[in-house]
Amino acid sequence: MKNNSKRFLLTYMFTIFLLGLSLSSYLIFRFRNISILGAVLFGILIFAADNFSVPLPKTGFVSVNFGISLASLILFGPSTAIIVTFVSSISLRDIFKKEPYYKHLFNTAQYLVSICCASWVFEIMFSRELNNAFTPKHIGIIFLVAIIFFFVNTFLTALVISISQNIKILNVWIFNFAWLLPFHFFLVVMAIAISFLYKAYGPFTLLLTLMPLVIAQYTYMLRTNERKALLNSIMHIVKIVEAKDVYTAGHSVRVAEYSEKIARKLKLNEYDIEILKNIANLHDIGKIQVDLSILNKTEKLTREDWSEIKKHPIVGFEIVKEITFLKDNADAILYHHERYDGSGYPFGIKDERIPLFAKIVSVADSYDAMTTDRPYRKALNIYEAIDELKRNIDKQFDGNVCSKMLEILSEELNAAQNRE
Numbered sequence: 001m002k003n004n005s006k007r008f009l010l011t012y013m014f015t016i017f018l019l020g021l022s023l024s025s026y027l028i029f030r031f032r033n034i035s036i037l038g039a040v041l042f043g044i045l046i047f048a049a050d051n052f053s054v055p056l057p058k059t060g061f062v063s064v065n066f067g068i069s070l071a072s073l074i075l076f077g078p079s080t081a082i083i084v085t086f087v088s089s090i091s092l093r094d095i096f097k098k099e100p101y102y103k104h105l106f107n108t109a110q111y112l113v114s115i116c117c118a119s120w121v122f123e124i125m126f127s128r129e130l131n132n133a134f135t136p137k138h139i140g141i142i143f144l145v146a147i148i149f150f151f152v153n154t155f156l157t158a159l160v161i162s163i164s165q166n167i168k169i170l171n172v173w174i175f176n177f178a179w180l181l182p183f184h185f186f187l188v189v190m191a192i193a194i195s196f197l198y199k200a201y202g203p204f205t206l207l208l209t210l211m212p213l214v215i216a217q218y219t220y221m222l223r224t225n226e227r228k229a230l231l232n233s234i235m236h237i238v239k240i241v242e243a244k245d246v247y248t249a250g251h252s253v254r255v256a257e258y259s260e261k262i263a264r265k266l267k268l269n270e271y272d273i274e275i276l277k278n279i280a281n282l283h284d285i286g287k288i289q290v291d292l293s294i295l296n297k298t299e300k301l302t303r304e305d306w307s308e309i310k311k312h313p314i315v316g317f318e319i320v321k322e323i324t325f326l327k328d329n330a331d332a333i334l335y336h337h338e339r340y341d342g343s344g345y346p347f348g349i350k351d352e353r354i355p356l357f358a359k360i361v362s363v364a365d366s367y368d369a370m371t372t373d374r375p376y377r378k379a380l381n382i383y384e385a386i387d388e389l390k391r392n393i394d395k396q397f398d399g400n401v402c403s404k405m406l407e408i409l410s411e412e413l414n415a416a417q418n419r420e
């Protein structure tokens, strides 16, 4: 990270810290009524819940904390909700992770800012003197403050990721947070149920309402772990395929890296980039079915050998279309050897019929193949490879995609010259 953006990031974190501190103190002072029993019970609950939260795709955590904070807000008001939310920031995991103190402070502060904004609106609109707190109007208010909390909370966090990783805030938000919205609404329903039962039958009902919260959290943990485990096995398979072909060690990883760089130049969103990286890693997985003697042949390949090799996009497609979260983009593997002018294989389709992901993988794949030694020829140097890419614009490659690859290569050359 550049010095300027680091300074900006620290200033931003410090501002949020001050804002969290002043908003919480002001609201506690303004609304006073703290329920000691509520703070203790919900404090214990949120402390327990926080230590079972689930890692998000890139950073941050999803947990049922908000459901508990919201329930304490409905039952006891802003002061108690702020104290309960503060307790949720005392995380054992963070202490053991030994992360920098300013990260802890920022996390605590951004939660406090979010709950303060939500609490303030809630207390202005919600009439506590009513016997039945769960009228349609009140339920509407609860959902409204839940939306306020969600947007303030995810925006403050997305901004940190956006500054530190130099990624557009909207991309960060879509990839990291948008998918949490249904879960967030589920937590609102849980919070309404918790507060309704607590009000009607007393504190012991917390034991009953805790179970669905734990189950909800566990389900999300399973989903995240399942995807992680699947991706690990995929990478093992890629290594097996590459071990068969001694000339292509590390090829898939490099193709994935270049594909990601091209995708960033094309301004694709983070979710698509993640899918594309997986597709690029798997683009040659169909080679698992090609005979070892063909893959490692040092003499000229026969027509039969080629017809065997040309099956690998179809075999790869058949494998990858079985992976749930990649199946919609598996055709990029099927078409990664198609050429813009229609002279590629297996089908000879041309220009706009070739999907964007296939065009990206094709350029990244060809560049890496050109710049590594193969049994039948020596590697080209970067200048020769650039000439080769330029010569093939609108023949083998899509002009737009190829121009992004050329930009990346010229940046790499500049960076290398600056280092010398």
Ligand SMILES: [Fe+2]
Pocket: 283, 284, 312, 336, 337
């Ligand atoms: Fe291939």
